Amino acid sequence: MTAIRVRDLTKVYGEVRAVDGVNLDVADGEFVGVLGPNGAGKTTLLEMVEGLRRPDSGTVEVLGQQVWPRNAAVLPRIGVQLQASAFFERLTAREQIRTFAALYDVSPARADDWLERVGLAEKASARVEDLSGGQAQRLSIACALVHDPELVFLDEPTASLDPQARRNLWDLLSGINDSGRTVVLTTHYMDEAEVLCDRVAVMDSGRVLQVGSPAELVRHLDAPARIIVAPGQLDEAGARGIAGTEAVEVGPDGTVLTTRHPADVVARLGELGALDGVRVQTGTLEDVFLALTGRSYRA
Amino acid sequence: MRAFSAIAAAIVRGFVRDRASLFFAIVFPLMFLVFFGGVLSDRGQPAAELVQVGDLALLESLSPEAREAFDAAFDVRRVEDLDTALEEVRSGDADVALRQDGDTLVAHYTQTDQVQAAVTQATLRALVDGTNVALLAQEAGSPVPFALDVERVEDESLTVIQFVTPGLLGWAIATSAAIGAAATLQGWRQTKLMRRLQLAPVRTRTIVSARVVVTLGIALVQTAIFLGVGMAFFGLSLTGAWWMAVPLVLVGTLCFMALGLLAGALTTTAEAAVNAANFMVLPMAFLSGSFFSLDGAPRWLQAVSDLMPLKHLNEGMLDVMVRGEGPAAALPVLGILAGFALVVTLVAAKLFRWDSV
Ligand SMILES: Nc1ncnc2c1ncn2[C@@H]1O[C@H](COP(=O)(O)OP(=O)(O)OP(=O)(O)O)[C@@H](O)[C@H]1O
Ligand SMILES: [Mg+2]
Numbered sequence: 001m002t003a004i005r006v007r008d009l010t011k012v013y014g015e016v017r018a019v020d021g022v023n024l025d026v027a028d029g030e031f032v033g034v035l036g037p038n039g040a041g042k043t044t045l046l047e048m049v050e051g052l053r054r055p056d057s058g059t060v061e062v063l064g065q066q067v068w069p070r071n072a073a074v075l076p077r078i079g080v081q082l083q084a085s086a087f088f089e090r091l092t093a094r095e096q097i098r099t100f101a102a103l104y105d106v107s108p109a110r111a112d113d114w115l116e117r118v119g120l121a122e123k124a125s126a127r128v129e130d131l132s133g134g135q136a137q138r139l140s141i142a143c144a145l146v147h148d149p150e151l152v153f154l155d156e157p158t159a160s161l162d163p164q165a166r167r168n169l170w171d172l173l174s175g176i177n178d179s180g181r182t183v184v185l186t187t188h189y190m191d192e193a194e195v196l197c198d199r200v201a202v203m204d205s206g207r208v209l210q211v212g213s214p215a216e217l218v219r220h221l222d223a224p225a226r227i228i229v230a231p232g233q234l235d236e237a238g239a240r241g242i243a244g245t246e247a248v249e250v251g252p253d254g255t256v257l258t259t260r261h262p263a264d265v266v267a268r269l270g271e272l273g274a275l276d277g278v279r280v281q282t283g284t285l286e287d288v289f290l291a292l293t294g295r296s297y298r299a
Numbered sequence: 300m301r302a303f304s305a306i307a308a309a310i311v312r313g314f315v316r317d318r319a320s321l322f323f324a325i326v327f328p329l330m331f332l333v334f335f336g337g338v339l340s341d342r343g344q345p346a347a348e349l350v351q352v353g354d355l356a357l358l359e360s361l362s363p364e365a366r367e368a369f370d371a372a373f374d375v376r377r378v379e380d381l382d383t384a385l386e387e388v389r390s391g392d393a394d395v396a397l398r399q400d401g402d403t404l405v406a407h408y409t410q411t412d413q414v415q416a417a418v419t420q421a422t423l424r425a426l427v428d429g430t431n432v433a434l435l436a437q438e439a440g441s442p443v444p445f446a447l448d449v450e451r452v453e454d455e456s457l458t459v460i461q462f463v464t465p466g467l468l469g470w471a472i473a474t475s476a477a478i479g480a481a482a483t484l485q486g487w488r489q490t491k492l493m494r495r496l497q498l499a500p501v502r503t504r505t506i507v508s509a510r511v512v513v514t515l516g517i518a519l520v521q522t523a524i525f526l527g528v529g530m531a532f533f534g535l536s537l538t539g540a541w542w543m544a545v546p547l548v549l550v551g552t553l554c555f556m557a558l559g560l561l562a563g564a565l566t567t568t569a570e571a572a573v574n575a576a577n578f579m580v581l582p583m584a585f586l587s588g589s590f591f592s593l594d595g596a597p598r599w600l601q602a603v604s605d606l607m608p609l610k611h612l613n614e615g616m617l618d619v620m621v622r623g624e625g626p627a628a629a630l631p632v633l634g635i636l637a638g639f640a641l642v643v644t645l646v647a648a649k650l651f652r653w654d655s656v
Contacts, residue, residue, distance in 0.1 A: 052494055075500040086495035088309040089486060090316040095309070102305030103499040127316075 001028045002061075003151050003182040004049060011044050011206075012055035018044040020206035024060070026184060031177045033193040034186040035289065036203035042186040043083050045203070046153055049184075051078050063151060076104060079149030083156055083186075085140040087128040093139050094124040097146055104147035114142040119168060133160040141169070145176070152176065154185040158192060171194060190285040200285065202292050209292045214285055221291055223263040223283035229255045229269065230277030242268045303500045306509040314479070314517065323478065325521060328471030329528060331590075335463040336533035347371040347419050350384040352398035357430060365429055372422045395419045460533040462592065465544075465616035468525045469587035471608050472518045472548055473555040473580045479514050480559025482573035484651075489569060509554065518552040519545070538623035544616050547629055549637045551612040555580070557643035558608075564651035583607045588614075608639045 004026035011019040019041045026032045034042045047053045049060050050075065051067030055147070056227050060067050087096055094115060101111035114280060115124055118138040129138060137160050144152065173196060177183050187193055193200045194214045201211045210217060224246060229239070231254045239248040244261040251259045254277070259265045262280055269275055316319055324401055361369060376393070378384050384396035388407055394416075396407040406423055408416050410430035481617075487493040496506055522544065529535030562575035584590065586603060604610045615632030618624040 050498060052497060070497065072500055072502075075498060078498070080495070080498045082491055082495055084491045086491040088492065089313045089490070091309055091312055095312065099305045099309045103302045103496075103501050105301055113518070 033197035119185040234275035324475035345396040466589040476555035477559035477576040480556040481576040484563035485569040554640040560647035
């Protein structure tokens, strides 16, 4: 079954085509990431799928139903963390999540469990205004998950989290996904997408440029590998002499060989006795991104 | 129902934890009440300090009522010689020294405190006149033609508190309803809370009614505090149909929430919305007789004030709370306020956009 079906979705703001003819399917239980730079249209796309914004054209189906105009049958089944935290003023963290829980008819006890799960138990009595950026972010995520939705939307959930909290959230989200829930998140972070997502949609200027698993995308990219030989192991001429080497660059950190046949090159390096301290870098999502958008990425 | 009470509780908490809104809703108007009811219409002078020099035959011959009035007006101490008495007056320890010289009462006082001096003088004169009249009447064998007027100035000040309480209450309700609605609307829009709530399975109707019910509750609390303080400390006394003030307050609150919504719809930030709401309500309060009566104002100004919903709310509350009119007196006012609320709400709804969707 498909959790989300998006066809030819378009949203235009004046001159800006914020979302431009997007097609996307998300299967039940899938973990999908939308990756793209600022202004790519990720939030706009997500908010149309959630039913918060009206598409200019195209169709959205969520859990087999229309989402626009506001569809009360879908709402209890989805959980949304908006990019900008949205809280009741001057409530404590505990009051906040209990209020949201009540909106979904969830007990206060379960709300308190969620505070625990996002590591905010000792901040329960702090007003939301007094939480740090990362703590507020975690509270916002907990509020999105408190009613145990089947389908979860998270807009840049790990922005402003410290590395520790980020890892914890990754574990939490993986756990949710493992228990059969569908998760859609947007992110700027390649590593996050690679670790978490079954599939990634790379987006720029309102268009989805490519969709696939991280490994698939990298394979498609046919990006050359970079093999770095420690300084003094191999001179430049020797490096150029190795079959399959496309480019050689000598720097302070060593000699960098660029090749599409890393196995052959590494074997040859072994014969030459230059394997000490060798590092091999294969393509990453970052390379995919660079190749697709043709510009450097400012994470 | 659960959603409704959760949202209402969240709004109430947000309100009572906001010092500024508490201050403007309750403390600030109460300060005005204390000012008008307590300071401005000070309930008569405190008893003057009187030093009696030797025996005063006049005091012994006072009628019981006159004696009572004398005791209420003066704190009496007795000294034996005039010099000591004069010294006390000069140094401010006493307000007046009184001696009897044959058939003449002689009062020594300073003009440092002119009000006190005038009151003292008038009271003593009244006593003497009253006594003379009584004595003359006695000699003629006829009943006392005039009793000494022992009434003090309370009546006058009572009128002041009676007049200002409904007006100030109207102003307090108008301000907090308008500012509350304007700030909530803009605040929710800015913090995206409204968008987040749209994603929860709660109807907009539930959210709006929670806000309205809380504001109505706040208005009733304001009313209770105002009337309680007025009656307990300033001698406010309510007349027959005062309970009609409750529907007046409720409909008035709706009316000013509508104005607040309009302010919220016309502005883009919470601060601007609050300023706009204040800008509407404060001049209206002056033009509606919240702070002083417009009876003496030019006719055109009174005509302008008839356009103000607050004027009608104030008048309606005056009618039923202190002028002793029957419950029916409030009905036309209720109609006017409800109509105003409806029209303004429709205009605000027409102008308002949550967000570009
Ligand atoms: N309400 C709006 N009115 C006008 N333009 C808008 C509006 N919302 C978004 N845009 C424009 O649409 C484009 C896409 O914005 P969007 O917020 O979807 O980007 P994003 O990928 O979520 O960016 P970020 O990574 O910064 O969150 C941007 O150029 C933005 O300026
Ligand atoms: Mg965004």
